[in-house]
Amino acid sequence: MSGSAENDGVVLVVGASGGIGRAVLLYYLAVAEYARVVAVSRGERPAELAPQGERLSWLVSDYTEASIAQLVRATLSDGERLARVVICNGILHNAELEPEKSITRLNASAMHEVLHANLVVPSLWLAALPQVLRGSDSCRIAVLSARVGSIGDNRLGGWYSYRASKAALNMVLKSAAVEFRRRFPQVKLLAFHPGTTDTGLSKPFQRGVAPGKLFTPAFVAERLATLLNQLEPDGELSYLAWDGAEVGW
Ligand SMILES: NC(=O)c1ccc[n+]([C@@H]2O[C@H](COP(=O)([O-])OP(=O)(O)OC[C@H]3O[C@@H](n4cnc5c(N)ncnc54)[C@H](OP(=O)(O)O)[C@@H]3O)[C@@H](O)[C@H]2O)c1
Numbered sequence: 001m002s003g004s005a006e007n008d009g010v011v012l013v014v015g016a017s018g019g020i021g022r023a024v025l026l027y028y029l030a031v032a033e034y035a036r037v038v039a040v041s042r043g044e045r046p047a048e049l050a051p052q053g054e055r056l057s058w059l060v061s062d063y064t065e066a067s068i069a070q071l072v073r074a075t076l077s078d079g080e081r082l083a084r085v086v087i088c089n090g091i092l093h094n095a096e097l098e099p100e101k102s103i104t105r106l107n108a109s110a111m112h113e114v115l116h117a118n119l120v121v122p123s124l125w126l127a128a129l130p131q132v133l134r135g136s137d138s139c140r141i142a143v144l145s146a147r148v149g150s151i152g153d154n155r156l157g158g159w160y161s162y163r164a165s166k167a168a169l170n171m172v173l174k175s176a177a178v179e180f181r182r183r184f185p186q187v188k189l190l191a192f193h194p195g196t197t198d199t200g201l202s203k204p205f206q207r208g209v210a211p212g213k214l215f216t217p218a219f220v221a222e223r224l225a226t227l228l229n230q231l232e233p234d235g236e237l238s239y240l241a242w243d244g245a246e247v248g249w
Pocket residue numbers: 014015016017018019020021040041042043063088089090091116117121144145146147193194195196197198199200201202
């Protein structure tokens with residue numbers, strides 16, 4: 001819990017070069033209660049993060065299964081345990097793809113790319129964690145989902161691949177929560193909706209956002225960390241927005 005001494009606790013932030021990933025990393029570096037913060041990214045450690053000394057470890061990954069399994073093992077030193085894991089990977093658009101406004105725009109390679117980044121990569125990280133979790137470990141794990149992954153909330157349609165990737169991600173997280181309930185009863189899983197956050201991902205879609213509803217990554221990081229502190233391990237997957245409100249499935 002916030003304020004308690006977690007001297008042996010390590011925070012793992014995956015996708016640490018993204019807007020939200022970077023803010024989550026900076027948040028955990030700024031609070032004193034964790035022994036170390038391990039960042040994982042496709043990119044190299046930014047120069048401005050160099051003077052963090054031994055509290056920050058920066059691991060570069062190509063997000064292949066082999067890399068993920070190896071880096072999870074490299075995350076902890078003797079006597080350390082995972083206290084927090086935040087998995088931030090996700091794409092909505094890039095130079096080659098954009099969210100589909102119509103089903104007629106579906107394209108196999110673009111859909112595969114979105115599913116890989118948003119579903120397969122976070123799932124592989126989750127799949128690798130049991131290697132380093134012990135049955136008694138108290139650990140809270142957040143994966144960046146999105147409200148548009150809610151089937152019940154889908155009134156506007158469109159964004160086929162992105163919506164599908166987040167709905168499928170939620171299902172993987174739900175199954176993991178059921179499995180972890182027995183194996184790791186002190187682990188809590190959160191599928192987190194950050195709200196529209198000012199990052200490269202949302203940039204092309206910010207025009208219609210109501211005033212005050214475009215969040216800074218730093219605000220979202222603080223909300224995420226606070227929610228993780230408040231949640232108790234209950235064997236369930238929580239699907240929560242930045243304000244703590246439940247998102248319907
Ligand atoms: N921004 C929003 O408004 C918003 C709203 C709802 C949900 N989200 C979710 O929040 C998460 C973080 O998004 P963001 O806003 O911080 O976006 P961002 O700044 O574009 O960051 C992209 C993230 O995805 C990773 N990534 C990029 N391409 C990838 C690929 N091909 N394979 C695997 N990982 C890849 C990056 O990790 P590296 O460090 O390896 O580059 C980084 O963590 C995403 O899951 C997104 O869906 C964001």
